[in-house]
Amino acid sequence: xxxxxxxxxxxxxxxxxxxxxxxxxxxxxxxxxxxxxxxxxxxxxxxxxxxxxxxxxxxxxxxxxxxxxxxxxxxxxxxxxxxxxxxxxxxxxxxxxxxxxxxxxxxxxxxxxxxxxxxxxxxxxxxxxxxxxxxxxxxxxxxxxxxxxxxxxxxxxxxxxxxxxxxxxxxxxxxxxxxxxxxxxxxxxxxxxxxxxxxxxxxxxxxxxxxxxxxxxxxxxxxxxxxxxxxxxxxxxxxxxxxxxxxxxxxxxxxxxxxxxxxxxxxxxxxxxxxxxxxxxxxxxxxxxxxxxxxxxxxxxxxxxxxxxxxxxxxxxxxxxxxxxxxxxxxxxxxxxxxxxxxxxxxxxxxxxxxxxxxxxxxxxxxxxxxxxxxxxxxxxxxxxxxxxxxxxxxxxxxxxxxxxxxxxxxxxxxxxxxxxxxxxxxxxxxxxxxxxxxxxxxxxxxxxxxxxxxxxxxxxxxxxxxxxxxxxxxxxxxxxxxxxxxxxxxxxxxxxxxxxxxxxxxxxxxxxxxxxxxxxxxxxxxxxxxxxxxxxxxxxxxxxxxxxxx
Amino acid sequence: xxxxxxxxxxxxxxxxxxxxxxxxxxxxxxxxxxxxxxxxxxxxxxxxxxxxxxxxxxxxxxxxxxxxxxxxxxxxxxxxxxxxxxxxxxxxxxxxxxxxxxxxxxxxxxxxxxxxxxxxxxxxxxxxxxxxxxxxxxxxxxxxxxxxxxxxxxxxxxxxxxxxxxxxxxxxxxxxxxxxxxxxxxxxxxxxxxxxxxxxxxxxxxxxxxxxxxxxxxxxxxxxxxxxxxxxxxxxxxxxxxxxxxxxxxxxxxxxxxxxxxxxxxxxxxxxxxxxxxxxxxxxxxxxxxxxxxxxxxxxxxxxxxxxxxxxxxxxxxx
Numbered sequence: 001x002x003x004x005x006x007x008x009x010x011x012x013x014x015x016x017x018x019x020x021x022x023x024x025x026x027x028x029x030x031x032x033x034x035x036x037x038x039x040x041x042x043x044x045x046x047x048x049x050x051x052x053x054x055x056x057x058x059x060x061x062x063x064x065x066x067x068x069x070x071x072x073x074x075x076x077x078x079x080x081x082x083x084x085x086x087x088x089x090x091x092x093x094x095x096x097x098x099x100x101x102x103x104x105x106x107x108x109x110x111x112x113x114x115x116x117x118x119x120x121x122x123x124x125x126x127x128x129x130x131x132x133x134x135x136x137x138x139x140x141x142x143x144x145x146x147x148x149x150x151x152x153x154x155x156x157x158x159x160x161x162x163x164x165x166x167x168x169x170x171x172x173x174x175x176x177x178x179x180x181x182x183x184x185x186x187x188x189x190x191x192x193x194x195x196x197x198x199x200x201x202x203x204x205x206x207x208x209x210x211x212x213x214x215x216x217x218x219x220x221x222x223x224x225x226x227x228x229x230x231x232x233x234x235x236x237x238x239x240x241x242x243x244x245x246x247x248x249x250x251x252x253x254x255x256x257x258x259x260x261x262x263x264x265x266x267x268x269x270x271x272x273x274x275x276x277x278x279x280x281x282x283x284x285x286x287x288x289x290x291x292x293x294x295x296x297x298x299x300x301x302x303x304x305x306x307x308x309x310x311x312x313x314x315x316x317x318x319x320x321x322x323x324x325x326x327x328x329x330x331x332x333x334x335x336x337x338x339x340x341x342x343x344x345x346x347x348x349x350x351x352x353x354x355x356x357x358x359x360x361x362x363x364x365x366x367x368x369x370x371x372x373x374x375x376x377x378x379x380x381x382x383x384x385x386x387x388x389x390x391x392x393x394x395x396x397x398x399x400x401x402x403x404x405x406x407x408x409x410x411x412x413x414x415x416x417x418x419x420x421x422x423x424x425x426x427x428x429x430x431x432x433x434x435x436x437x438x439x440x441x442x443x444x445x446x447x448x449x450x451x452x453x454x455x456x457x458x459x460x461x462x463x464x465x466x467x468x469x470x471x472x473x474x475x476x477x478x479x480x481x482x483x484x485x486x487x488x489x490x491x492x493x494x495x496x497x498x499x500x501x502x503x504x505x506x507x508x509x510x511x512x513x514x515x516x517x518x519x520x521x522x523x524x525x526x527x528x529x530x531x532x533x534x535x536x537x538x539x540x541x542x543x544x545x546x547x548x549x550x551x
Numbered sequence: 552x553x554x555x556x557x558x559x560x561x562x563x564x565x566x567x568x569x570x571x572x573x574x575x576x577x578x579x580x581x582x583x584x585x586x587x588x589x590x591x592x593x594x595x596x597x598x599x600x601x602x603x604x605x606x607x608x609x610x611x612x613x614x615x616x617x618x619x620x621x622x623x624x625x626x627x628x629x630x631x632x633x634x635x636x637x638x639x640x641x642x643x644x645x646x647x648x649x650x651x652x653x654x655x656x657x658x659x660x661x662x663x664x665x666x667x668x669x670x671x672x673x674x675x676x677x678x679x680x681x682x683x684x685x686x687x688x689x690x691x692x693x694x695x696x697x698x699x700x701x702x703x704x705x706x707x708x709x710x711x712x713x714x715x716x717x718x719x720x721x722x723x724x725x726x727x728x729x730x731x732x733x734x735x736x737x738x739x740x741x742x743x744x745x746x747x748x749x750x751x752x753x754x755x756x757x758x759x760x761x762x763x764x765x766x767x768x769x770x771x772x773x774x775x776x777x778x779x780x781x782x783x784x785x786x787x788x789x790x791x792x793x794x795x796x797x798x799x800x801x802x803x804x805x806x807x808x809x810x811x812x813x814x815x816x817x818x819x820x821x822x823x824x825x826x827x828x829x830x831x832x833x834x835x836x837x838x839x840x841x842x843x844x845x846x847x848x849x850x851x852x853x854x855x856x857x858x859x860x861x862x863x864x865x866x867x868x869x870x
Contacts (some may be wrong), residue, residue: 067773101774113766117864118788128774163864 011084011186011219012043012066018078019061019070019243035061035074036243045186046217050234050251052227052266054457055428058243059223063189066221067104068096084186101128105180109192111172115164121175122160129183140182147178150215151208170201174208181216188213190222194229198320199484203528206232207541225457227266228530231255232537239263255532265459267532272465272491276510279495283308284478285332285446290341292331301327303502304341309446312476316489316510318525319499325482328499329448332480333365363393366439370451372431376423382409382434383419389441408437411474412467429460436467440475448480453488465491486529490514498522555869559860567853574845575627579620582834592832593636623838632839637831642839645824648725650843653813653820656736657805660743664805665798668748672755672794673787677779679760688756691749703742703815710738721816739816743809747801754797758790765789792859799855807844 019036036058043049051059061074065081068088080087088099105128108114115124126140135143141160148156151174164172173193180188193209194202210233213220224230230237230251237254239246239262247260258264285308292302302324309315317325330336332343334354343350345364351357366389369375376385386405390396396404406416412433423431432452439447449468453461469492471477481492489496489510496513498506500521506513518526527540590606591598607613611622626633632642671691675684694702711719721735762768763786771785810822817823821840828836860866 069773071769097775097777099775100772101776106770106773108766108770110766114770116767116771116785116789118785124770127776131775163868165865166868 009044010042011045012041012221013082014039014041014062014065014079015082016040016079017062017065017076017081019058019065019074020077021070021072021074034243036065038079039240039243039245040079041238041248043187043219043221046219047236048213048220048222048234050230050237051221051223051240052225052230052237053240053246054225054459056242057240059225059240060191061243062240063191063221063223064106066187066189067100067106069100098132101185102132102134102183103185104187104189105183105185107173107176107180107188107190107193110196111176111193112164112169112196114176115172117164119163120160121162121164121167125160125175125179125182128179132183134183143184144178144182147181147212148175150212151175151178152204153178170197170205173197173205177205177209177212181212181218184216185218187219187221190220192224193222195224195226199486199528199530200320200524202229203530203537203540206530207537209233210537226530227255228532228536231532231534232530239266252534255534272462272469274469274491274493277310277313277494279308279313279509280310283310284346285309286344287328287332288342288344290328290331290338290343292327292336292338294336301502302331302338305331305499305502305504306341307497307504307507309478309480310494311445312472312478313494314472314479314481314492316481316483316493316496317499318483318486318489318496320484320525322501323499324502325484325499326450327502329367329450329480329482333367333448359393363389363442364445365448366442366444366446367448367450368432368435368439368452370454372428372435372452372455373423375435376431376438378423380422381419382421382423382426385423385434386437386441389438393442404441408441411440411471412437427460428456429463432456432464433467436464436471440471440477443475444477446478446480448482450482451484452481454483454485461488468492486526498525556860556866559866560857563853563856563860567849571846571849574849575624575842576620578838578841578845579623580616582838583616585834589636589834627839627842633835635828635833635836637828637833637836642836646821646839646843649819649821649824652723652818653806653809653822655732656739656743656809656813656818656820657802659733659736659740660747660805661802663740664744664747664801665751667744668751668798669755669794671748671752672759673779673782675752675756676759676763676782676786679756684756687752691752694745695747695749697745699742699746699811700815702745703739703812706738706742707815719816721818723819736818739809739812739818742812742815743805747804751794751797751801755790755794758793759786762786762789788862791862795858795862796855799851803848803851806847 016038017036017040018034018038020032020034022030023033024030039058039062041049041062051063053059061071064071065076066083068076068081068091070076076089079089081089083099084103088096091099115121122141122144125144126135126137129135129140129143130137144160145156148159153159153171153174159167159171159175167175177193190209194205197205206229213233220233222230222233227237234251236249237251238248239254239260241262247254247258247263249259254263255267258267287305287307290302290305291300293300305324305328307315307317307328317328319325327336331338334350334352334357337352345361350361354362383402383405386408387396387401390401390404402419405419409415409418414430414433414437418426418430418434423434426434435452453464456464465488468479472479479492481489483489493510495509496507497504498513498521506519506522513522514526524544527543530536589610589612590603594602594606611619614622623633630643632646634640635642635645671687675687678684707719710717717737718735719738721739723732723735727735759782763782768781768785771781776784807821809820810826812818813820813822814826821843825837825840828840
């Protein structure tokens, strides 16, 4: 829009980009590491390029380089970023400010954090357009309302008067897209815009973004780790790994005929064959008509929930955020004593409150969490962390304990070398493995896994799921597996409970739950999971029977 | 404005009143356990036992302590702080002029110190870890680290003795016209400003730096805003609560903690009044001044609390 020189429709041309950062590893001298190695890409006007890879692949870093921005201590040390015919790395602070929010806009992963809580939405949406003088306040507001409408936000005329905390996550993500479009840029960088959303909300936001891109002819860099998502919106896909280009091609070619082994691994990552086990005769843990509430009984978050767990089997609990999945886990562990109903374990009722349960009951139920790094004491070594339940439950000391720790490390495929490491020295997947070893150390009958793979990259998550399945075979441990990800459910579950607004809406063996006819909510949930197929999004939107709760 | 805010504010005010009542009990009890006898103190060592007994009866010293407390509190609620033992003057009248003087001095210092501290804080954040930031922090810390009497005498030496532009003695009375009064407090107000500046500046800087880590600051940066506009428009509104808190603490200090500066500049304020009467063991005056100081502290802290509540959009605009 700014200038239409005869540059053959090329909007962005990144040449041999090199990006470095200072890191401060614990116990070592600070050093410079290279995040992006000589990556080049070009983007034509109105086209969408998907950048895909695991965390640490340099996707966001490359995306932000199109705004000459380096997050934290990140520095662009080599190459050229040519936007609209000029190298913006040589533009100087003033020149860079002139293009940010004008030629290139940014949509962040968490809109909830990216909006300023102190200002109304409309003030933030029109800010860039007014700052760069592309519109007067009145014009910008008119444009914003039109964009709110296009992104199918409720009450487009008045939603701008609200503050960020008054709007749901899915809606905020769309408002952020409107904010990016409001200054009519040439390029938008979408940085994992739907990753933090529920699967049922994600599909709406994805469709809204896709329509907006089509109607405004803006070009986009779409950054995500989910290949199925990026396949819906991109013209081309670039696969990155460790800051290097792996493969770059048309969307169809990448997902149908990947040329590189790594791309192939990404494409086929979701498939683990897991044969469903028939439920045994008697469950060892029964949740009967449990109702639980927060705020002294005012906010009911679990309504009359009943599920059974059989020895050495997996019950998966699925549903969107706020459906009561984690609350069910809290009720079973006694962290949130149920208001009504009982939890029976081995034929006897468990005390409602955690404080009333004997140590033996505590040992039998262990938990693993989504955020492995905050679930461990950063000042303790892996050996201390895994050894703690051995001391606490079994009174093991000294050599006996160390031997058991070594065995457990072996079971999680990590080896003895890790005993003296601190959590900060481990990767995300390794941290989660240590958490698994810690819960196994107690030799429990049941491990409650609360979104344990949600924060991990697909390939790493894949490894964790495989490990969990192996451990189930060896240790005969049962899992209560809480997740919002249906692909994970298919890989690990023997039976499934679908939760919606505090109630179990569908419950039974995996094959039964996943076989039609479906109830409306399960149908919505299943049909919202992105499939690696071009045109899936349009088909899915058309075939839907109900709106998601996020709206 | 809807009910949650009103409820929270009402809660704070009520809590403040309860606290003030508790403080009044403490002050009264504290002065009761001090050694010495009021009648003895008034009449001196040579008084006859009869005269002492009469005076005790007259002053109500034979009543139980709780009854005397109720009388004392009842009087204060009606604006009667009793009479000073040392001079026989009505405490309320003496205090009112002195409180006015103290508030005037505090206001003069605050009008300069608060905006200056906040602006310096903003500038320090803008040039964080650079030369300007270090210069501001260094000077502010140095000015706070010098004892206030030292700053006071340096100011007197430079501006009153050497250049002779301001008076070294800040004595004022009711008939002093406003401009002269202003001229009189320039030096003490400057000394006070230098004392409280650093605390507020450092807190502003720290609170804003904390907010600068937020994702929405990155959003503002990527909109192309100038660094100072980002701090002013996007960071400062979210740092108001801690800043107001420390500002209020310093305002309270300006009112109740200025004893030394008042003495140096011979300024007839509350601090000097209190010190004089502590020396004379004048219990009613000490009680009255103590209660007023407590009220100032509590009120300013309530104001800080309320400001923090009102500054929070989540409370101002509930879902």
